[in-house]
Amino acid sequence: MNGSVTYKVNLSLYLDCLDGTPGSIASDAKNTINVFDAQTRAYLPSLGKNVTRQNAVRVSLNTYKCLKNTPTVCVDMYVYEVDMVLPKRSSGYVLTFERCCRNIIITNIINPGTTGATYWTEIKPEANIGANSSPVFKSRPPVFLCLNAPFAFDHSATDEDGDSLAYELFTPYYGASATNSQPPSSGTLNFPRATRIVTWSSSFSESNQMGGNPILEIDELTGRITTTPTFTGQYVVGIKVKEFRKGVLIGETKRDYQFNVDNCIFSVISVFYTAKVNCTNSNVSFTNQSQGATNYHWAFGDSKLTNDTSNLKSPTYSYSSPGIYKITLISKSSVCIDTFDYFVTIKTKINVNLGRDTIFCQDASLKLDAQNPGKQFLWSNSQNTQTITVTQTGKYSVRVEDSPCEARDTLSVIIDRTKLDAGNDTAFCSDNFNPFIYTSPNIYKDYLWNTGENTPTAYIKNAGKYWLTIINQNNCKRTDTIEVFHSIPPLINLKDTLVCIGFPALFDVKIPYYTYEWNTGENTRQISPKQLGLYFVNITNGFCNRSDSAVLNNIVPGLRLVSDTSFCGPFKYMVQTNKPFQTYLWTDGSVQRNFTANKEGRVTVTVSTIEGCIDTAAFNIINYPQLFAEIKGDTNACASSVIDLKANDSMLFYRWNTGQTSQSIKILEEGKFSVIIIDKNNCTDTAYKMVKKNPNAFPNEIYMPNAFTPNGDLLNEGYPDNKFHDISAFYSLKIYNRWGEKIFEASEPGKNWDGYSLNKLSQSGVYIYTLSYLGCDNTLRNKGGMFYLIR
Secondary structure, three states, X not given: OOOEEEEXXXXXXXEEOOOOOHHHHHHOOEEEEEEEEOOOOOEOHHHOEEEEEOOOEEEOOOOOXXXXXXXXXXXXXXXXXXXXXXXXXXXXXXXXXXXXXOOOOEOOEOOHHHOOEEEEEEXXXXXXXXXXXXXXEOOOOOOOEEOOOOEEEEOOEEOOOOOEEEEEEOOOEOOOOOOOOOOOOOOOOOOOOHHHEOOEOOOOOOOOOOOEOOEOEEOOXXXXXXXXXXXXXXXXXXXXXXXXXXXXXXXXXXXXXXXXXXXXXXXOEOOEEOOOEEEOOOEEEOEEOOEOOOEEEEEOOOOOOOOOEEOOOOOEEEOOOOEEEEEEEEEEOOOOEEEEEEEEEEEOOOOOOOOOOEEEOOOOOEEEEOOOOOOEEEEOOOOOOOEEEEOOOEEEEEEEEEOOEXXXXXXXXXXXXXXXXXXXXXXXXXXXXXXXXXXOOOOOOEEEEOOOOOOOEEEEOOOEEEEEEEEOOOOOEEEEXXXXXXXXXXXXXXXXXXXXXXXXXXXXXXXXXXXXXXOOOOOOOEEOOOOOEEEEEEXXXXXXXXXXXXXXEEEOOOOOOOOOEEEEOOOOEEXXXXXXXXXXXXXXXXXXXXXXXXXXXXXXXXXXXXXXXXXXXXXXXXXXXXXXXXOEOOOEEOOOOOEEEEOOOOOOEEEEOOOOOOOEEEEOOOEEEEEEEEOOOOOEEEEEEEEEEOOOOOOOOOOOOOEEOOOOOOOOOOEOOOOOOOOOOOEEEEEEOOOOOEEEEEOOOOOOEOOEXXXXXXXXXXXXXXXXXEOOOOOEEEEEEEEEEOO
């Protein structure tokens, strides 16, 4: 209606009515089937449906015969059934049903008392697969299994649409918790994902869900489950049937079931062991593990025969053709008969023949075929295809397997790519050819030279080409040639060479059609080097090598002139070359070996040797002004005078005949004085001076005035103002006031008292003086007296 589809949803819930908690069982009376979008995982609460279970049905299935006791087990089955109307949805739906708290005594999962369960199914979009009904399991498993007793159960399903079915084990899903036994899914998808599976206890897994020997297995095609439990306890087991349509998975039906394993007592139990898969060429052995029986009857399931039976306790049987066979063992005693059946797969014996060992004498490829299409292949080169192509020498083996059947074969392939190497060509560089014995490697079966010899060696008489044909250990024929070359060595005659500076030399090998290698890196027959040194060349034509060397040197004229020369004042200077040359050309155009210079400047000469090499040399002549020395100072002085003599200013060097080296000197005695001076140009001159002393050159008595007037009228302003001239002799004047205080002192006759004392003009009055001095006659005189200061 309105594009919606009505789905009949059926869920069977099995509860442990012996060990289960009554309150928990009662809480499942009503529950909710939640609806989600299968792609977006969006919760669709408006489409969910509350469901109420039907009355319990007590399950008491027992697959065992000849039991003496029945384990105490209680299982109730509740059925939830409801019609759900769901709008057509391009992404499909997921329906979930959750409950809490599995049986606390479950053995094979972690924390079973707090691990709930989720049951869910997916509804695919009809647009993708059309209408579809889920597969339905045919039978309910038994409520208990017996310890150490073989268990086989047909867990197959039917599908009313005729879709293909396949079976496998899966890990069940956890769900609600103890505190929230029926949780709403409030906006997030609460149906199982990879992280919502139960956690297996140690030693258990999805492929080994309850242990046993053999462990629990399900046949992928038939849905038959088998095991022999080896431990008591309660085990959660997940069994899934997958539904395929045209090769596409379109749905799954899952059974999350609890198996109870307990001790059982049998009067007779029929059980045997044999390999599950065998080959047609092998005898299948059967190990009888039955208990309590006295007689046995075997039926080996070979429907093509009527004698495929045995009454032996542990028989063997050989199957003539491949297939799946049902083996049945009936074990009997006087009180009971028990039957056990088991399916074995017989596979065809595998034969493989790669062929004979093969040798190729050239590049080749060989296709190896292991036959037996559809089987598994493993070659020694790790390839796993039915055929391989080999291109290399080697031993190739293959294992063809259809477990447990297998066959092997090995083939050796030799791809002989070896080439004959008769040896290297030989070249001789000598004046005459010397015959010799040529030897090739002695590693082959047969030899044949074009000279007729059939050994590894041949006698070579002349230069030329020789052929060798061999047969190797793989009977492959190979041919190679050698060639013997003879060449007469050339002669090189390089000569040491002298050239003028700056001119190139020419070194010529003079031997054409060779390869040339100079130490300069050049590879021509001739080179024209300019750098001095040793040059060597190696020439070759591939057979002959010759080397030679020569030295390149310059012709050095060796012209030398004097060093730069300087003169003070007028000069005339003659110079000549250090040795004779072929020609000369001086600065002024003269062409003789000797040259006379009359002025300052640069003097240059260019010469040539007898070989024509030119050389040039030069020197400078510098003319400095003539230096004139002079001595300044008195030449007529008092006998008491110290005379200052002074030479020219700014000289680099002074040397007086007194030994002094300063510009000026002081003298006390008369005599002849001289000084040698040198200026910055290294010019030198000498000056002389005669000094005479006269004791009467100046008056010997000094006049001392009796008064002076320091009043600013420029007359008699200083005292004594005596005009004594011998200023270089000893002189000492002291002036005192009336109280004997010294107020002035002078050691030079030209220094006078200005009438001031302590920066104040002294008072008018009488003052006292004392005077000591050397007179011009060099006599010491002392005077004293009074004078007036008038203001």
